[in-house]
Amino acid sequence: MKYVSTRGEAPSLGFCDALLAGLASDGGLYVPQEWPTFTKRQIRSMRGMSYQEVAFTVLSPFIDGEIEPATLRSMIDEAYGTFRHPAIAPLVQTGANQFVLELFHGTTLAFKDVAMQLLARLMDHVLAERGQRATIVGATSGDTGGAAIDAFAGRERTDIFILFPHGKVSPVQQRQMTTSTESNVHAIAVRGNFDDCQNLVKAMFNDKTFRQNMQLSGVNSINWARIMAQIVYYFTSAVALGAPDRKVSFTVPTGNFGDIFAGYVAKRMGLPIDRLVIATNDNDILARALKTGRYEMREVVATTSPSMDIQISSNFERLLFEASDRDPAEIRALMAGLKQSGAFQIGEKALKAIRKEFRAGRATQKQVAKTIAETLEKTGYLLDPHTATGVFVAAKNSRAASPMVTLATAHPAKFPDAVKSASGIDPTLPSWLAGMMQRKERYEVLDPELAAVEAFIGSHSRIRG
Numbered sequence: 535m536k537y538v539s540t541r542g543e544a545p546s547l548g549f550c551d552a553l554l555a556g557l558a559s560d561g562g563l564y565v566p567q568e569w570p571t572f573t574k575r576q577i578r579s580m581r582g583m584s585y586q587e588v589a590f591t592v593l594s595p596f597i598d599g600e601i602e603p604a605t606l607r608s609m610i611d612e613a614y615g616t617f618r619h620p621a622i623a624p625l626v627q628t629g630a631n632q633f634v635l636e637l638f639h640g641t642t643l644a645f646k647d648v649a650m651q652l653l654a655r656l657m658d659h660v661l662a663e664r665g666q667r668a669t670i671v672g673a674t675s676g677d678t679g680g681a682a683i684d685a686f687a688g689r690e691r692t693d694i695f696i697l698f699p700h701g702k703v704s705p706v707q708q709r710q711m712t713t714s715t716e717s718n719v720h721a722i723a724v725r726g727n728f729d730d731c732q733n734l735v736k737a738m739f740n741d742k743t744f745r746q747n748m749q750l751s752g753v754n755s756i757n758w759a760r761i762m763a764q765i766v767y768y769f770t771s772a773v774a775l776g777a778p779d780r781k782v783s784f785t786v787p788t789g790n791f792g793d794i795f796a797g798y799v800a801k802r803m804g805l806p807i808d809r810l811v812i813a814t815n816d817n818d819i820l821a822r823a824l825k826t827g828r829y830e831m832r833e834v835v836a837t838t839s840p841s842m843d844i845q846i847s848s849n850f851e852r853l854l855f856e857a858s859d860r861d862p863a864e865i866r867a868l869m870a871g872l873k874q875s876g877a878f879q880i881g882e883k884a885l886k887a888i889r890k891e892f893r894a895g896r897a898t899q900k901q902v903a904k905t906i907a908e909t910l911e912k913t914g915y916l917l918d919p920h921t922a923t924g925v926f927v928a929a930k931n932s933r934a935a936s937p938m939v940t941l942a943t944a945h946p947a948k949f950p951d952a953v954k955s956a957s958g959i960d961p962t963l964p965s966w967l968a969g970m971m972q973r974k975e976r977y978e979v980l981d982p983e984l985a986a987v988e989a990f991i992g993s994h995s996r997i998r999g
């Protein structure tokens with residue numbers, strides 16, 4: 535299996551090279567040259583398998599023998615051994631045909647742990663085999679950072695630098711990034727928003743000398759391996775609800791478009807998905823783009839679901855690539871437009887293809903708060919604000935023909951203020967995080983300037999630039 539760049543000007547790579555590369559050298563994102571598919575029979579055989587077995591089955595065609603099957607199995611076992619729920623991603627029924635898929639039973643209480651725990655092991659393995667080291671850079675609106683730091687802390691072959699928007703993450707999210715005592719961990723608070731952080735990370739990758747000198751690697755969902763690991767729970771949940779003999783719908787709280795893109799891939803692999811619904815908060819660039827055909831950036835608004843306070847939705851580029859019949863010239867033109875004017879018009883054919891596959895909706899902060907309160911009252915279930923965004927949009931896009939699964943992307947205790955003000959309940963952190971809020975913080979505050987960030991990383995990475 536080779537991986538190709540959405541912009542068509544970077545070399546095609548095998549799985550391990552794409553894993554370490556993160557972003558393609560032409561600024562594009564890697565996608566598999568073709569989508570592996572499963573027959574109905576193969577999907578049916580996933581019923582009754584453990585999460586780990588489904589993971590092995592779904593991931594193997596993407597890794598295509600580049601990692602020994604026994605080694606892959608043990609990495610999967612180790613990664614999901616860190617989860618606090620035996621099902622890894624349990625389904626909870628919240629209404630007649632409504633379910634939430636709890637993806638927050640990992641160490642940092644967000645869905646990011648599902649992919650990150652595996653990604654760290656995959657990277658470590660490949661770096662060790664090659665006798666290499668890497669400097670990991672990542673941007674976070676709150677959850678990716680904590681998950682990445684937890685997964686990479688103390689690893690001998692990597693130094694990790696996480697950029698987060700100063701003052702714009704929840705106190706729990708911030709402590710998850712700033713209280714590590716491991717010397718390979720560096721948290722950087724950027725005076726800006728998430729998009730500034732993500733732009734800086736992409737700019738570092740596009741600075742060829744810095745990239746090479748520092749042996750940069752990325753852990754955001756620009757890295758294909760992140761998406762790959764997130765495909766698995768679409769399969770486990772759908773087969774639990776009757777797939778492939780019954781179609782299942784999904785609503786996904788969306789920011790960087792990674793999680794829902796993984797659902798789209800699951801569908802391309804043969805999973806019978808009925809509706810795929812994008813749920814956004816007030817930062818509704820994706821919902822607007824689907825409605826009007828124009829992808830147009832606006833000022834980021836701070837909401838009670840801060841992890842989705844995003845305008846530049848990186849993985850939308852992967853979808854545009856698919857929807858334009860994999861025409862890299864079209865993607866290059868759209869991305870140049872975005873860089874120049876903060877907007878682009880989606881071509882008619884591509885828009886039609888996207889509208890065929892996706893629906894989209896938005897929840898305001900008021901609607902999110904109401905959804906948290908009403909769900910608690912009706913079912914006794916406490917939602918976090920990101921999941922509540924999904925549940926609100928799911929209600930408007932469900933139909934009797936298929937069960938609707940909303941991805942529960944974070945634990946309510948990560949956002950206690952918003953949850954308490956909506957429900958009156960102060961959600962408590964699980965025991966393993968209990969002392970975290972009292973621990974000493976360590977982080978650097980920097981302006982959103984490439985030179986300043988590169989200088990900090992260059993002088994703190996064990997690979998000296």
Ligand SMILES: Cc1ncc(COP(=O)(O)O)c(C=O)c1O
Pocket residue numbers: 644645676677678755787788789790791792793794841842920921943944
């Ligand atoms: C809790 C939570 N929900 C939803 C999202 C959106 O996921 P994605 O960026 O993959 O669309 C994020 C972060 O991106 C998140 O941290």
Ligand SMILES: N[C@@H](CCOP(=O)(O)O)C(=O)O
Pocket residue numbers: 673674675676677678679753754755756789790792841842848
């Ligand atoms: N919400 C994310 C934003 C980055 O997303 P990623 O999936 O591309 O890493 C976060 O919590 O940081």
